[in-house]
Amino acid sequence: MKQNIVLLTGASAGIGKSAAEQLMNKGNIVYGASRSGGEAKENKESGGKIIPVKMDVNDEDTIKKVIQQIINEQGRIDAVVCNAGNGIAGSIEDTSIEEAKYQFETNFFGVLKTIQACLPVFRNQNYGKIITVSSVAGIIPIPFQAFYSSVKAALLIFMNALALEVKPYGIQCSTILPGDTKTDFTSSRKYTKASQTENSVYLKKMKASVSRMEKDEQNGMDPADVAKAIVWQITHKKVHTFYVTGIQYQIIYHLFNVLPTDFRLWVIGKLYA
Secondary structure (H helix, E strand, O other), X not given: OOOOEEEXXXXXXXXXXXXXXXXXXXXXXXXEEEOOOOOOEEEOOOOEEEEEEEOOOOOHHHHHHHHHHHHHHHOOOOXXXXXXXXXXXXXXXXXXXXXXXXXXXXXXXXXXXXXXXXXXXXXXXXXXXXXXXXXXXXXXXOOOOHHHHHHHHHHHHHHHHHHHHHHXXXXXXXXXXXXXXXXXXXXXXXXXXXXXXXXXXXXXXXXXXXXXXXXXXXXXXXXXXXXXXXXXXXXXXXXXXXXXXXXXXXXXXXXXXXXXXXXXXXHHHHHHO
């Protein structure tokens, strides 16, 4: 099996950490990027490694330095996995423009900056794989987390357009859409300032909605299962352009595409609004 050189963001926890370890165990070299850096690991039996690198996906200079480091040390990059992300909750009315921009900064523009920095390398090689972690929330709108849903939907469309643009250069694109997953993403979720005040008319419903979502997340799939889908894209010749993880979410996705919009929104409203 080919030893892949992979840059993976958000590698210090959750899905990213599991994907890095699985790739290492299969003999690949993973540059695990996070703001904290993390610890180096090696699987002597497979020859795989995790090389921690400090990288903020919102800092273009840092991204370029890490990519140059990988090229200097390995001579190539076979794949980039854009997994770093965060979440913000609150009603649309209770969300400031600055808070909405915060949601898009890492989840969309951080992905964009990372991919743009990798594209010249991939074009010169005439191959490369770009994998992003979106969410089923990018297909199913979540009340009181509208900006999270919106950014994940934007990421999905962006990746489809990118796939068309870079196909002539041997570059493949894949978007992974997990459903509820048990990670520390739940405890890291932020709330808009106005949504937490007693003056918010949405306070009670917002708390109930997010509480339901958090319960679903903590009873959700193992991050290792989502990581397997990422690893599959890297270790196989051709990627899935679009992949929903988990049978139950695959069923939900297909139903969501055929059911009338009003009925879909009614169901979501019963669950989360």
